[in-house]
Every structure is written in structure tokens, then in C-alpha cells.
Amino acid sequence: MKKKIVISLIFFVAVLPSLIISQQKDSKSSFTIVRVKYSGGGDWYIDQSSLPNLLKFIKENTNIDAASKELRVEISDEALFSYPYIYITGHGNIRFSEEEVKRLRKYLIGGGFLHADDCYGMDKSFRREMKRIFPDKEFVELPFSHGIYHCMFEFRSGLPKVHEHDGGPPHGYALFHNGRMIVFYSFNTDLGDGWEDFEVHKDPQEKRIDALKMGSNIIFWALTH
DSSP states (O other): OOOOOOOOHHHHHHHSOTTOOOOOOSSTTOBOOEEEEOBSSOOTTOOTTHHHHHHHHHHHHSSOOBOSSOEEEETTSGGGGGOSEEEEEESSOOBOOHHHHHHHHHHHHTTOEEEEEEOSSOHHHHHHHHHHHOTTOOOEEOOTTSGGGTSSSOOTTSSOOOOOTTOSOOEEEEEEETTEEEEEEEESSOHHHHHSOHHHHOOOHHHHHHHHHHHHHHHHHHHHO
8 A cells, every 4th residue: 555645845844954945946935956967978767757756646645745856966066955855866987077066965965855767877987976975984784674665655665676787686875964964875786777768768667656656765765864
């Protein structure tokens, strides 16, 4: 049975530090996902239908008032600090400038949250860039008992497996600051592909629904912790 969580965006903003000032959106109370545009040659724009589908699923299956469209920002944009949740994906190389490193660090320790979803190929460069941002932090793999896997929809075995890639199980990694998760990194699963329109990858409906549910969990966890 689907869980329906009663949430208001007012609560989200109230529990976030003052760095997260407001949310630019297509209605006065809606939540949206912000896709990060980055340099380095990686395809930051991949999975065109993924985020609109995830937002639609959230709006229809939870009490989160989600917008219909994603937004896209560069780390250098002042608008970055207006959003509590940002998303990064791709196959290839990610590279941040020195200024972007400073701004992303400020954003994350000030209350923001980053979900990084490896679309097969960005692991090495993403880890390198996160080490530049937080040289004193290490990714930790979350146990299956962690709340992110149970807060809205139940995932007893952690992340669902969407695409095989190199085989093996999916992994959910995180970075923490003062006990708060600031980065969630979904690896070897490809949630974004699972969010896409059926015609793109023709994944079974069960896999697509699991991917959408897990995406909802990540957003819920980010906005309430």
C-alpha cells in the first residue's frame, strides 16, 4: 500500500537553515527539482523525461505539491541558494571551477542537499570533485536499515536495481556534515533511467515504479532532515 505523507513546503523551509531563502517555482507553493549544469564534457542533460516523470509521480502519490517541470542552474548562478534540493547525473566527466567548489561547499553546509545519480561513467570524476569540495570527508555506504530506504516507501534491500551496467548490487553512499546527510550518491543502479518514459529504455513497469518510489524517498528525506 502506498504511503501518503502529509507535508507542506512551509515546513520544509522552516526546518532548513536560513541559507535556503525561497523556492522559485511554477506555483506559489510547489517543490521542484533543480538539475545542475556542469563543465568537463559530461552529459548533464541526459534523461530528458526523468525529472518531469518523477515530479508527476510525487504529486500524484504523495501530498507534496510538486511542480510539473524541473529547473536547471549552474553552480555559479545566484539562484542556486534558493533551492533546497539539487540533482546531478551523467555518463562522462564532471569538472567544477575553483569558485564552483567554494559555492557548492557553502550551499551544502548551509542547508542544501545534493542527489548524485551515476548514469554509468561519472563515478571517478564525481568522487574527485567531491573530494575537492570536502577534502576531510569520506563517502559512507548506508545500511539497508537507514531511514532513507523506509521513510515513504519501503525498500528492505536498499536501492532498487534498474540497469545492470557492470553487474553487482547497487550502492547508496552519503556524505554527512554535523550529522546531517548533505549528499546522497546512488551508484550502479541508474535511477534516472528508471524515471524515463517507457519508450526510452523499455524497462519493466515494476522497475520503473520502484525507481520512482526511491526517488520520492530521497526527496522526502532531504526535505525533512
